[in-house]
Amino acid sequence: MQKEVVVVVGAGLIGQAIARRIGVNKQILLASLSLQDAEQAAIQFRNAGFIASAASVDVSSRESVQALVEQAQQLGPITGVIHAAGVSPSQAPVATILRVDLYGTALVLELFGNVIAHGGSAVVIASQSGHRLPALPAEQDRALAMTPVEELLQLDFLQPDKVVDTLHAYQLSKRGNSLRVMAEAVRWGQRGARVNTISPGIIITPLANDELNGPRGAGYRRMIEASPVGRAGTPDEVGHVAALLMGPDGTFISGSDILMDGGVTSAFRFGDIQQPVIQS
Template sequence: MRMQDKVVLITGSGTGIGKAAALRLAREGATIIATDIDPAGARATAQAVESLGARAMALPLDVSSEDQWKQVVEEALAAFGRIDVLFNNAGIWIIKALAETTLEEWNRLMSINVTGTFLGMKHVMPSMARQGKGSVINASSVAGLVGAAGNALYGASKGAVRLLTKDAAIEYASLGVRVNSIHPGLIQTAMADYASATMRASQEELGQRLAPMGRVGKAEEVSDLVLFLASDESSYITGAELVVDGGLTAR
């Protein structure tokens, strides 16, 4: 199997893309460390992984807390001895005009989307470097590549993740650790529900409007990309940005 004997830590794994990735990688033999700010969500994902016959551990994690990151990494290494893959997936989305965005909203979103990604890399990548191998996958977005009205806060955070990924990739390339970013378009998750409500259009309408392929993507379609980057099949890919958006950014 493509992920046999690999230990994978996933943030925001209770729902959406994080959960889909956990199940996809588990089917390929991975051991999953499911983390989420909602402990019940992390446990549910871990149980679903175990039902597939794979090993799993569920841990609560607020990605904006350095103390919690230290605890999660310590427990993961104590339980499994290594972390081969880190999928920094946790994030939130706020659609709001720039002038109407509060400092509190800015700080909260940045603490999760950017600081959370930074802390994950800071505390996981040294152990990968010591073992001489690892793959980090950071969830950015098409919003980190192209602009849109009402997206200044979210776009800024995802643009930061994009460049943070490239900088870390260069820093760790000689140590055997690969770092790449993925850039989903509109995917069938709670974020798409939020976008649909905010824009007062159904997901079907948004997919037809935004993506040349004429539909919203599926979380499983993103998890297939995560699997590729997590596996040794992408062994010569680092510092890259991979788009999964139905053609949205091609416009």
């Protein structure tokens, strides 16, 4: 009898932390843009007693994501999807951020939502940044949530003359992630499955270290220092929340977003952290 399959799209530290909590006695398929990175993660999981294999995926490519879906289906019924792939404002230009973080997430939700097993669940890693974008017009919210995936990047308010700053692109993408998940929860529910987002603050990973040492690093460090908790988070802390959302104690939660940022967003709105200026 085939075991249940958990797919990790973006097998970095956060994706791995979640998989360790929900992947016991399941087939874990770890996928990254770099097959070598995915294979190294799979070796670590197998050495720790898990059943794990590796795959390469480019979330900005429909053909690549569809191939990952088919590879996962060959292993068994897909009952878990962890989507943690993405690029940060310091890592990529505007077009790449929108293509990977916004379009790529919508694509993963569409294609895995077509095959997710009854009782299955997914978590998408969004960001605190989505919560700090000012309110969008209702029609833009709906467009981010409902526009067919292949038309998403054609939206007028996402064009190069409207989004010229990488942080703005990132915030729009992460706001779009949570809106998209809310809409997809309806479709996933028709298959008896659930999907939610987690919006972490600064979680210490290689990507976060790139940000802390990048052009916005000083601002990020001030943000951590001025937050109510006064520190960055860890991948394991995100893993605990994801385990709740994806496990038996979270079966009444779908289409929701959990903000876990050490109170940074609270400090932006009601404390001493200054909102960054976005060029648009």
